[in-house]
């Protein structure tokens with residue numbers, strides 16, 4: 374059985390613009406969930422039309438309880454809740470998956486005028502560098518997929534997100550869902566129409582021959598700049614992490630899978646085992 378892997382985030386979904394409503398306490402969060410779920414359905418429909426038997430979708434936003442299972446079309450296996458070892462890429466290593474798509478994606482922290490740009494956790498991390506290169510979530514996740522020989526076929530988000538995607542998925546179909554005017558403002562079509570356009574673009578992506586998987590050469594040196602000096606200080610107690618300045622720690626890994634786990638750890642670790650989201 375051939376399955377398509379879809380990593381779903383919320384910030385790049387058409388209509389989503391407010392940081393407040395990205396979380397369950399936000400006044401418009403219920404609508405954001407619905408739009409996110411509809412975009413996943415649209416891309417899954419394109420995948421089924423292209424011959425995939427099933428979609429494995431990973432809810433990779435906030436508390437990982439955003440996509441609404443009640444609204445999903447058939448044959449979408451949904452990965453929910455966290456922590457999990459590979460976070461936004463859980464199940465990418467499954468042998469039945471041969472390619473992936475990133476939808477609702479956003480730019481890395483510090484990208485000017487890009488809607489809700491951040492890296493993994495705006496609360497915990499200021500930036501992530503992989504082998505000296507500033508890395509967005511898409512960049513890291515594509516390198517994880519590449520480690521398992523799987524290319525990224527399709528990416529959706531704002532223009533800046535897609536410019537970034539050219540670095541890790543040059544052969545993919547890149548689809549703009551909205552035009553950003555700043556960190557908190559963007560323009561997009563109504564959700565239903567946005568989903569129609571998304572489905573058409575995804576259909577083009579799934580009809581073309583696979584491009585090359587994104588490969589980053591090991592060893593993988595990861596530099597994580599924390600928002601809290603104390604968080605960096607505590608991480609610096611671990612002898613295998615090097616503290617390079619007040620906010621930053623650096624570590625080396627043999628595999629991208631380990632890198633993904635490490636980033637998940639630094640953004641999620643709570644000594645009481647509770648979720649930070």
Ligand SMILES: [Zn+2]
Pocket residue numbers: 382383384433434435
């Ligand atoms: Zn998100």
